[in-house]
Amino acid sequence: xxxxxxxxxxxxxxxxxxxxxxxxxxxxxxxxxxxxxxxxxxxxxxxxxxxxxxxxxxxxxxxxxxxxxxxxxxxxxxxxxxxxxxxxxxxxxxxxxxxxxxxxxxxxxxxxxxxxxxxxxxxxxxxxxxxxxxxxxxxxxxxxxxxxxxxxxxxxxxxxxxxxxxxxxxxxxxxxxxxxxxxxxxxxxxxxxxxxxxxxxxxxxxxxxxxxxxxxxxxxxxxxxxxxxxxxxxxxxxxxxxxxxxxxxx
Amino acid sequence: xxxxxxxxxxxxxxxxxxxxxxxxxxxxxxxxxxxxxxxxxxxxxxxxxxxxxxxxxxxxxxxxxxxxxxxxxxxxxxxxxxxxxxxxxxxxxxxxxxxxxxxxxxxxxxxxxxxxxxxxxxxxxxxxxxxxxxxxxxxxxxxxxxxxxxxxxxxxxxxxxxxxxxxxxxxxxxxxxxxxxxxxxxxxxxxxxxxxxxxxxxxxxxxxxxxxxxxxxxxxxxxxxxxxxxxxxxxxxxxxxxxxxxxxxxxxxxxxxxxxxxxxxxxxxxxxxxxxxxxxxxxxxxxxxxxxxxxxxxxxxxxxxxxxxxxxxxxxxxxx
Numbered sequence: 001x002x003x004x005x006x007x008x009x010x011x012x013x014x015x016x017x018x019x020x021x022x023x024x025x026x027x028x029x030x031x032x033x034x035x036x037x038x039x040x041x042x043x044x045x046x047x048x049x050x051x052x053x054x055x056x057x058x059x060x061x062x063x064x065x066x067x068x069x070x071x072x073x074x075x076x077x078x079x080x081x082x083x084x085x086x087x088x089x090x091x092x093x094x095x096x097x098x099x100x101x102x103x104x105x106x107x108x109x110x111x112x113x114x115x116x117x118x119x120x121x122x123x124x125x126x127x128x129x130x131x132x133x134x135x136x137x138x139x140x141x142x143x144x145x146x147x148x149x150x151x152x153x154x155x156x157x158x159x160x161x162x163x164x165x166x167x168x169x170x171x172x173x174x175x176x177x178x179x180x181x182x183x184x185x186x187x188x189x190x191x192x193x194x195x196x197x198x199x200x201x202x203x204x205x206x207x208x209x210x211x212x213x214x215x216x217x218x219x220x221x222x223x224x225x226x227x228x229x230x231x232x233x234x235x236x237x238x239x240x241x242x243x244x245x246x247x248x249x250x
Numbered sequence: 251x252x253x254x255x256x257x258x259x260x261x262x263x264x265x266x267x268x269x270x271x272x273x274x275x276x277x278x279x280x281x282x283x284x285x286x287x288x289x290x291x292x293x294x295x296x297x298x299x300x301x302x303x304x305x306x307x308x309x310x311x312x313x314x315x316x317x318x319x320x321x322x323x324x325x326x327x328x329x330x331x332x333x334x335x336x337x338x339x340x341x342x343x344x345x346x347x348x349x350x351x352x353x354x355x356x357x358x359x360x361x362x363x364x365x366x367x368x369x370x371x372x373x374x375x376x377x378x379x380x381x382x383x384x385x386x387x388x389x390x391x392x393x394x395x396x397x398x399x400x401x402x403x404x405x406x407x408x409x410x411x412x413x414x415x416x417x418x419x420x421x422x423x424x425x426x427x428x429x430x431x432x433x434x435x436x437x438x439x440x441x442x443x444x445x446x447x448x449x450x451x452x453x454x455x456x457x458x459x460x461x462x463x464x465x466x467x468x469x470x471x472x473x474x475x476x477x478x479x480x481x482x483x484x485x486x487x488x489x490x491x492x493x494x495x496x497x498x499x500x501x502x503x504x505x506x507x508x509x510x511x512x513x514x515x516x517x518x519x520x521x522x523x524x525x526x527x528x529x530x531x532x533x534x535x536x537x538x539x540x541x542x543x544x545x546x547x548x549x550x551x552x553x554x555x556x557x558x559x560x561x562x563x564x565x566x567x568x569x570x
Contacts, residue, residue: 052459057377084461094452097475107460110470156456163460 003028003167003197004049009063011044011053018044020221022063026214031189031198033208033229036218037249042201045218046169049199050086051079067167084111087160091172093152095144095159100136103144103155107163122162130158131188150181154188161192168192170200174207186211205245209233217241310549313542320536326543332506332517334540335526341540343547345506349423349516350551353498356427356512357434357491362484364431365438366473369480372439373446374468385440392436400500403429408501415513421503424512429501430494434487441486445479446472478563485559489552495520519544 002025011019019041026032034042044053051072053059064071072082084107095103104123105113113119123140127133132154136147144155153173160168170189174182189198189211202208208215209229216226217238225232225241236242243249318326321341329342368388372381407425412418449472457467473480503515504525517525523541531537 050459052455055455055458080461080463082461083459088459090452090455090459092452094450094456096453096456096471106457106470107462110460110462110466159456159460 001028002026003068004199005064005066007064007066009045009048009061009065011041011048011062012060013056014058018221019048022223024216024223024226026197026199028197029193029195030213031193031200031211032214032216033212034199034201034216034218035203035205035208035244037244038203040218041221042216042218043171046171046199046201049167049169050083050088052083052088054079084163085165086167086169087163087165089153089156089160089168089170089173092176093149093156095147095152095155097143097145099141100144100147100155101140103159104162107159111163126158126162127155129161129192130154131184131191132158148181150177150184153177153181153185157185157188157192165196167197167199170198172201172203175203182207205247217244219244307549310542310546313539314546317536317539317543320539321543330508332522334537335529339536341543342508343519343544345508346517346519346522346544347547347551348508348510349498349502349506350492350518350520350548352423352510352512352516353427353430353494353502353518354488354491356423357431357494358484358488360428360431361435361438361487361491365435365483365487366442366480368435368439369442369446370468370473372443374464374472385443388436388439391432392440394433396433396494396496397500399429399433400497403497403501418513419503419515421501421505421515422513423502423516426498426502427512430491430497433494433497434490437490438483438487441483442476442480445476445483448479449475474566477566481559481562481566485555488555492548492552492555493520495524499524519548 004026331340332345499521
């Protein structure tokens, strides 16, 4: 069952043609990895899925992205609500300069939750879901910047989960982290797969192979191959995919 | 055969190394006279402002103390009349203080909200083209001489208000304070905007990705993160409003009065100092000493505001 369908998406930064006729489907409750060399458009593509490219001046998008059968680029779409339902985690952990508690409660508060007890509940559940609760339950009022990089990234995942999204987009979530933190986050992503649809951009080929169900290989703004991870890593149909995975370029 | 070649090569390498100049890596320290001279000159430059401050405070203190030999501190702080230039003499600072406070309050009511909103607009809403037009205009506004603002208050703003309040005097606190507000507005806007622009983009992205609107991002992420810079801009602006002289001298009048009615004519501490300085007051007389007492009060007031700002900054600081 596919939750996102991408139909002939082209994206331009002013004149630069950054995404070329992308088509594909993302299955519900699966992990889709986007791989490819730097500048191939995988992060740009990820940001088209929750319309974060709207923020960038000069971006122009053609084609359709259907999420649960609805085109998210239709003019009637409530972008804030869309982003609430499609959470995002960034390459660098970016907690707000607030307490751990206020970081998690931020999203639920802006979406109207005021009741202290409900907020407490959301904070606890989200931190538990992000496997951070045990480490921070006694320091919820402390600033989030006191946490280690790996903890901050899990905090950002918890923050995204707190507004109850259905899809999580992750833009190289472990590239700024040490191997132990990376392992923790990968384990967490595996857990989250049971409830969420996850699309993850990664530079790390082993990571894609380890955690994802489907993999899309991007090259110079095009999707070269989009198939099960099994197929991409063992019997790719395109020579360029095979060369990239074997480390012959990129 | 191979071994011989290797041995040869090793020998050659060792030879070349021993021949290489190995002195010159660690040299004796040069007598660095240049450094010393530059350092001394720069130190002296820094000392100029420190010494000036000490000098000013010293003069203020000495003259103020001699003023308080003649006038008791209690009557200075509690008397409600300020008439040092004619009999019966009264030295109640409250009358001048209320004038300064009234002007500063009015100016802050104009400049702080407007300035903050301008800054939010420029940093969060305006696209580059608009910003490139508005910012230089703001800077021009900041460069207008205050005497021009004074005449603007007297000859434009006051007649405008007299259409609404026909009883209002030619000299009044209302138009003076509004124009002082306009004068400090660019400072608030520009400094607050600088503080907001330097909030990292990643924080905004984090909030947008959670479904925040522009207003929510501005109010709940950018303004709190830039809070200490915003407070600094407020303090600088308020200090300028308290110290502003020309506009109030021209437009607010010269009537020391304990009032909070903006339609009346008032006198601020600064315009009193101007009045006395321009008059033919005898050096060393009690009238002469009043300006130092008033100057000291101004100094203490600005100092207190700075202290409050420091406390506010510490209390609400968000570090990123």
